[in-house]
Amino acid sequence: MTISTSRFTRATRSIVTAVLLVVAAALLGACSSSDDDASSADSLTMADQWVKGAPAGEMTAAFGTLSNSSDTDIRIVSASSPAAGRMELHEVVASESGAMTMRQKEGGLVIPARGTLTLAPGGDHLMFFDLPQAITPGQDVSVELRLSDGLTTSFTAQARDFPGADEKYSPGHGGDSPAPSTSEQSGA
Ligand SMILES: [Cu+2]
Secondary structure, eight states, X not given: OHHHHHHHHHHHHHHHHHHHHHHHHXXXXXXXXXXXXXXXXXXXXEXXXXXXXXXXXXXXXXXXXXXXXXXXXXXEEEEEOTTOSEEEXXXXXXXXXSOEEEEEOTTOEEEOTTOEEEEOTTSOEEEEESOSSOBOTTOEEEEEEEETTSOEEEEEEEEEOOXXXXXXXXXXXXXXXXXXXXXXXXXX
């Protein structure tokens, strides 16, 4: 009797130990995979986003508020959209003559740790060039953002009619697109 009890206890103990090991392994696994998932792309969100409607062949821009929920700065290095021939990351600055012009933002768009970056007419924006088709109010436009760590994140913005955001375009210093500025000016 004593022997069988002891055997039973030993067996139970080893089963309990095995179960605990499995549970611990599962918890560790869950833990490490959730760490992997908490990437820069997951920490970046876009709110109140919209795109200015524009005719085919023209340029336009997307705006909104980018939020970074992580403890590290997030840098957007490029953007693309099926609605644009190509895209650039822009800022608006006052030229020597005092006119507001837009140009590529050197180093891209940075959303500070636990902070936000507002993209708005007259300020930073996601620039669309060479629209293959008109963007009409109410239409959904998807945009993909590429981050400095190589990850990407996407958002969809609705197009709206907007009379402003007509800053002239001055190709940025050191830019790779030496197009004559006259052909890049907004015709709106
Ligand atoms: Cu622009």
